[in-house]
Structures are given as C-alpha cells and as structure tokens.
Amino acid sequence: MTDFPNHLIRNFSIIAHIDHGKSTLADRFLLHTHTIDERTFHDQVLDAMDLEQERGITIKCHPVRMSFPADDGQTYQLNLIDTPGHVDFSYEVSRSLAACEGALLLVDASQGVQAQTVANANLAMRQKLTVIPVINKIDLPAADIETCLTQIEELLAIPREEALLASAKAGTGIHELLEAVVARVPPPTVSADDVLRALVFDSVFDVYRGVVAYVRLVSGSVRAGDKVRMFSTGLESEVKEVGIFCPEMRVDEGLSTGQVGYLITSIREPLDVHIGDTITLARHPCEEPLPGFQKVHPMVFSGIYPIDTRDYEALKFNITKLQLNDSAFVSQPESSVALGAGFRCGFLGLLHMEIVQERLRREYDMDIILTYPSVVYHVYMRDGSMRELHNPIHMPDPTLIDHIEEPMIKVQVMAPTSYVGALMNLIMEKRGVCQKTDTVDRLHIMMTARMPLHEIVLDFYDKLKTVTRGYGSMDYEPDGYVSAPLVKLELLVNGEGIDAFASIVHVDRAPFRARQLAKRLKDVIPPHLFKVAIQGAVGGKIVAREDVRQLRKDVTSKCYGGDISRKRKLLEKQKEGKARMKEIGSVQIPQEAFVAVLKATE
Numbered sequence: 228m229t230d231f232p233n234h235l236i237r238n239f240s241i242i243a244h245i246d247h248g249k250s251t252l253a254d255r256f257l258l259h260t261h262t263i264d265e266r267t268f269h270d271q272v273l274d275a276m277d278l279e280q281e282r283g284i285t286i287k288c289h290p291v292r293m294s295f296p297a298d299d300g301q302t303y304q305l306n307l308i309d310t311p312g313h314v315d316f317s318y319e320v321s322r323s324l325a326a327c328e329g330a331l332l333l334v335d336a337s338q339g340v341q342a343q344t345v346a347n348a349n350l351a352m353r354q355k356l357t358v359i360p361v362i363n364k365i366d367l368p369a370a371d372i373e374t375c376l377t378q379i380e381e382l383l384a385i386p387r388e389e390a391l392l393a394s395a396k397a398g399t400g401i402h403e404l405l406e407a408v409v410a411r412v413p414p415p416t417v418s419a420d421d422v423l424r425a426l427v428f429d430s431v432f433d434v435y436r437g438v439v440a441y442v443r444l445v446s447g448s449v450r451a452g453d454k455v456r457m458f459s460t461g462l463e464s465e466v467k468e469v470g471i472f473c474p475e476m477r478v479d480e481g482l483s484t485g486q487v488g489y490l491i492t493s494i495r496e497p498l499d500v501h502i503g504d505t506i507t508l509a510r511h512p513c514e515e516p517l518p519g520f521q522k523v524h525p526m527v528f529s530g531i532y533p534i535d536t537r538d539y540e541a542l543k544f545n546i547t548k549l550q551l552n553d554s555a556f557v558s559q560p561e562s563s564v565a566l567g568a569g570f571r572c573g574f575l576g577l578l579h580m581e582i583v584q585e586r587l588r589r590e591y592d593m594d595i596i597l598t599y600p601s602v603v604y605h606v607y608m609r610d611g612s613m614r615e616l617h618n619p620i621h622m623p624d625p626t627l628i629d630h631i632e633e634p635m636i637k638v639q640v641m642a643p644t645s646y647v648g649a650l651m652n653l654i655m656e657k658r659g660v661c662q663k664t665d666t667v668d669r670l671h672i673m674m675t676a677r678m679p680l681h682e683i684v685l686d687f688y689d690k691l692k693t694v695t696r697g698y699g700s701m702d703y704e705p706d707g708y709v710s711a712p713l714v715k716l717e718l719l720v721n722g723e724g725i726d727a728f729a730s731i732v733h734v735d736r737a738p739f740r741a742r743q744l745a746k747r748l749k750d751v752i753p754p755h756l757f758k759v760a761i762q763g764a765v766g767g768k769i770v771a772r773e774d775v776r777q778l779r780k781d782v783t784s785k786c787y788g789g790d791i792s793r794k795r796k797l798l799e800k801q802k803e804g805k806a807r808m809k810e811i812g813s814v815q816i817p818q819e820a821f822v823a824v825l826k827a828t829e
Contacts, residue, residue: 236485240308240323243333244341248363252395260293291474306487326428326443329357329412336370340378341700342641366394415485423447425506432548437495450481458505458516464492525573530598532569545591605632619729622715632708634680642699649694657682719762741771749773
C-alpha cells in the first residue's frame, strides 16, 4: 500500500517513566484497532524478548502499524513505536522519537510525574514533537488525578486542559487517545523533491536473510528490486524485501513518504549498517544525509571474557551481531593474564550491562564472565599530556601522574517529602553534593545533586529504592570532570596481582573496599596444602589481608606417647615442607571465584 495519502498517516511513540503502563497501552491500541485478534493476544505483545516478558520492562523500541477508522469517517494509518522507560535505555527513546511527529507522555495516576517522565518529555520537546499528556491508571484506588494535573502544568509546562485520562488495563479512554493522536499529531511533512531519504532507526541480524534495517521514510518511496545506497559508507546493494510490522514482520509491495517499515538488502555484514544512517537510491541519491541522533557515549566499562577460551571467535561474532541490534553497546578486544582474550565493552549503565550479559547468554548461548565495572578517567601526566583510562590495569606509574579527574553527573531525584533526610544521607555517602531542593507539590520534592559517576554505577539506584521504599526515581546526565584523590586498588593472591580484580577507588574508600574483596575471595578460593595470603594493595602498600586456611595432614597421629619433642620435630619437618611447597606451588583460582567476586558489587 505504497500510495497511501500522506495526510492520513500519523507517526507517534509512547514515552514514560519505567512501569507507568506503556506496554499495556500499546496492547490496548493493537486490540482496539484489530491489528491483533483476541485469540492470539497476550500481555506485552510488542515485548518480544524473554527478558522483557520476565522483567516486565521494555528494552528495545518496537514499531507497529495500525489502521484506525476515526470519527470523521477517514481511516488513518498509525505507526506506533513503543519505547523503554529505564534511564539506561534513554538512547533507544531518542532513536524512536527521531522517527515520529508526536508522543503520548504517560503519567501514572498513583505515582505522578517522575524523574524519567521529565527527562523523556524534555527529549521530545527538544525534537519539536507534539506531546500529548495522558494520565494512566485512573481506576486505581490510590489515583490522585488533581496532583498529576498540577505536576504536568508545573514541571512540564503543559496546560492541564491538554491532559487526557485513561486506564490501559481497564480499556478506558483508548478510543479518545487514538482520536487525540489523529487530531493533534501532525502528518509527515512532504519534501519538494521525491528523492528517497530513509532514516535507519534500528536494525537486527537474521541468520538466513542478513541485516534487517528498520526505517522511517522521510521522502520518496522504495520497492523490492531497487538499488539503494548507505549514505555514510557509500555501500550499494539491492533491496530483496520491503515490509511493515503488524506487529510481526509482513511483506508489502513498498514504502512511501512518512511510512515506517523494514528493508532487507543483500548486506550480510552487521557492521555495514549504521543506526542513524540515511538510505537513498543509488541512481538518484540525496545530496545530504538526514539529521540522525546524537552519538551515544558509554558511561560504564567492563571486560567480557569467554569462560572457555576456545569460544573467543564465537563471542567476537556474537558481540558484532548484538551491536547491530544495540548501537549503544561498544566493544574492543583486550586480554587479561587471569582470564585470557576477551573484550572491553562500554555500556550506558549497570542495567544495560546486565541485559547485554543476559542476551549473550540466552540468545547466543555464550558462557561468559564480566569484570568489575569502571568508568572513564582523565589522567593528567607531569609532562602535560592527558590519557583516557578505560581499564584500571593500564593506570600509569603514580610517580608520573600529576592528577586524576573523574566523571561527574548531575542527578535529579524525585521522592516523597518524608524521605529528604534519608536521601541526603545517601547522596553524601556517595560523595555527592546536594545543589538544590525544589518542592514539586505538597507531597513530593525534586533534589538536584552533583555526584561522581563511579558511585552511581554500582548500587545507587538499588539503594535509592531501598531508602525511599520504592517511591524514589532518578535521572542523570553527564556534568564534566573533577579532580579527585583516586588510587589503583590491586588484589594480590600469594604475592601475584590479579588484573581482573583491579579497580580505581577514592583513597578514603580503598581500605574498606580491599577488606571487602579479600574477605569475599577468601570464601571462594578452595584450601591449598599451604597458607594462601590474599592482600589488598594500594601503590605497593598493603591495606588489607585475609588468609585461606590450609589443608593439614595429621603427621603426629603415629606418635603414641613419648616425649613432646618427637611431635614438635614432626611438625617442624611438615612446616619446612609447606614453606618449600609455597615457593614452587601456584594457587588455583576457580572460575566461580571470579564470578562470585565480580558479581557482588555492593
């Protein structure tokens, strides 16, 4: 259906804080427009991944086309792109918004506007989208619609009259929402020329068909058999298949201006398709690319290693495929003395890291291990040069370092007023400085603080939920670098440094962190025939020590009496043997030890 009238097309997405009902609302839209029938319906239809179904969160943006007969007698083509809500997946949201003209901003009636709601609304407004506020879950006993309307007006600067009421679970107000999309969201703009410009907003790898590019056509049209060109690389290939999402992929004769769908070309290499690239016709290319989305910068770095070194090549290929599907995930090869060959990977946050790890294990059947997460430090040398430090093991000699700067972030935390004290304590505990506290309404405050990124990537979000009993929410953005007294903490096992456990910590936290790691390692290293010392060292100085108990053979069991000196003589002989064994013996650290120590980051 390539010649569909442009004025009857609407492209929109649903944005919200995590768990405010985006996926449920998308489900109701699909049922209401008969895109999917009751017989094949299940909750979270668009969340195709096992992980999304299990955790009840959206990880990937999901496009779907719906046909909606409106009250004005016209049938509209609605292209919905469902988006994630967690702060770690804000890049997915920005990509979805680049393919839309409007957005439904969902607010939970019982929780009100949250930190991520504000962040997503600002993201949509910066892209000049039409934002339609929707108060969801109005059927809940704890729903406070009046407070929500006030927050929408004060925090988001959107008139309360524009807000719509709905309950996705109960199916209330669904038709009215679709009517509002038709009435308020503008149709796609038509360019003066008819040159093909298609924005690649996502892509996946299919083993049998190669790279599948998810596109939004800004101008022109495309059909199977057309020869297209990737603007950034100049790579040309033939279109094998064109289709739409209903919500599963369905072949169509072609796509035209304003429509959303997918293209399958003869490209087989995942790295040949870039997210945010422009696809144009080879014989009649456009002069300049479409404005894509901002380049994403990873915030957290960690090493990914195969548990079996023979799996290295398979891991390399699978990471490339995953990067195609998740362009916020970056990697480069590295090697470790303890773990062998692997990859240094960059993530947007700790949940993003956890999801990538799970996807590699489930979707690609990889047996992997992750090293301790770290952030990017700026190390200024005495000779005036500056080095970016992604991995603690590459820390230069302390005598050559002038100072080290760590990345800072600006954090906005929303929580009920009663938890102000607990929040302030948590921020100070994480070396943060509270800059201002704004009263949102009589029950909620928004606290703005500046904190080191390293403190937030480990367990800040979990602790925030704990101290606010689940009512707190947060959003953060980079806020430059600041000089800090940072040191490299090493773990020595029997005098040998284990590079997988190296980390960069604040000088005041080093002894506590060293004791914590040494204690955990002591519990997972099996006893040897000699005493094994586990030490935490900072710049050659030992700040913590634990000993793994040794296995002892009872050499005195054959002494049935006589003088005590006989037993002492046997014990001394055993002691000499153990000292000699320690000189030549090596400590066997099982793989589980790495997993146990690296998994626990509290």
